[in-house]
Amino acid sequence: MFLYLRRSQGLLWEILLMGATIAADCPPKCICDIFKVNCRNKGFVSFPKNLPLNTRYLDLSRNSITEINSLQINLLSDLVYLDCSHNAISEVSKLDFLAGSRVAYLDLSYNTLKRVGATTFQTLASLIVLKLAHNKIRNVQNNAFDSNIGIRELDLRNNSLTFVNVTAIKTLSGLHSVYLSGNPWDCQCTVKDLSQWLQKDKSLFPDDKDTVCRSPNSMAGIKVSDALNNILHICLAPLDYFDYIFFVMVGVTIFISGIIVATISGIIMVYLDRQRKYTETDDDIEPVLYPPAKSNMRFSQINT
Numbered sequence: 001m002f003l004y005l006r007r008s009q010g011l012l013w014e015i016l017l018m019g020a021t022i023a024a025d026c027p028p029k030c031i032c033d034i035f036k037v038n039c040r041n042k043g044f045v046s047f048p049k050n051l052p053l054n055t056r057y058l059d060l061s062r063n064s065i066t067e068i069n070s071l072q073i074n075l076l077s078d079l080v081y082l083d084c085s086h087n088a089i090s091e092v093s094k095l096d097f098l099a100g101s102r103v104a105y106l107d108l109s110y111n112t113l114k115r116v117g118a119t120t121f122q123t124l125a126s127l128i129v130l131k132l133a134h135n136k137i138r139n140v141q142n143n144a145f146d147s148n149i150g151i152r153e154l155d156l157r158n159n160s161l162t163f164v165n166v167t168a169i170k171t172l173s174g175l176h177s178v179y180l181s182g183n184p185w186d187c188q189c190t191v192k193d194l195s196q197w198l199q200k201d202k203s204l205f206p207d208d209k210d211t212v213c214r215s216p217n218s219m220a221g222i223k224v225s226d227a228l229n230n231i232l233h234i235c236l237a238p239l240d241y242f243d244y245i246f247f248v249m250v251g252v253t254i255f256i257s258g259i260i261v262a263t264i265s266g267i268i269m270v271y272l273d274r275q276r277k278y279t280e281t282d283d284d285i286e287p288v289l290y291p292p293a294k295s296n297m298r299f300s301q302i303n304t
């Protein structure tokens with residue numbers, strides 16, 4: 001209890017202190033301009049404090065920062081541009097961006113991030129550019145970018161991705177460029193959706209030619225966009241259940257059409273045949289040609 005009190009008091013004290021330093025000039029060594037703070041390559045090992053509260057542009061690139069300080073960054077409710085590239089950040093969470101609804105540009109490339117959670121970027125509804133290249137991301141959870149509906153550029157180059165679920169990403173209508181090269185893509189049947197997407201929306205992937213499979217061995221080096229053609233025959237059975245239904249339907253349709261065509265042509269033939277017989281009866285049937293005696297004789301022969 002006492003500890004907890006002390007901790008929250010500490011936090012309160014920190015907030016009060018920050019209130020007192022609202023007019024704070026600039027973190028040491030940084031260059032501050034109106035709305036703009038540049039702390040690029042200044043040897044920071046932790047997130048700087050005393051950032052001007054009206055900061056819109058914050059460049060923290062090329063330092064050794066290990067984590068984004070939620071408390072500090074959430075004070076910057078006007079922040080639009082945040083460059084944290086070339087640092088040592090291993091984890092970011094939703095809490096870091098609670099006040100980040102105006103952030104349009106977020107660069108976290110060249111860090112050591114390992115995953116993108118379903119809610120990590122959830123609050124960043126204004127995001128346009130998200131750079132996550134050159135990290136160690138192994139896993140992007142389903143629906144991770146669902147809230148980033150305005151996103152235009154998504155850079156996931158040079159990570160450790162073997163699979164990504166593209167179902168939700170594909171539906172983001174503003175997408176303009178998606179970079180996926182330099183990942184060890186696993187080109188088994190699970191790559192089907194990604195491969196199809198790469199094949200279909202070619203203009204979306206500027207680095208398509210470098211987006212290649214790493215495993216299995218037989219697929220290594222093959223472009224992910226070409227992978228589908230190579231694996232289709234293996235993956236057909238589990239994946240194309242609807243194709244089978246389609247083929248059966250086509251078969252049934254052809255069968256039924258056949259019957260209908262046969263029936264109609266049969267009816268037409270019979271009709272034409274009758275027509276012909278009628279006209280023949282009218283014109284040229286002569287009883288003389290069929291002598292009744294002869295046929296009687298033949299019948300009696302058969303019967304005996």
Ligand SMILES: *[C@@H]1O[C@H](CO)[C@@H](O)[C@H](O)[C@H]1NC(C)=O
Pocket residue numbers: 142143165166167168
């Ligand atoms: C991909 O994500 C969707 C939801 O967006 C989910 O329904 C689907 O099962 C996922 N697929 C895989 C292979 O995880």
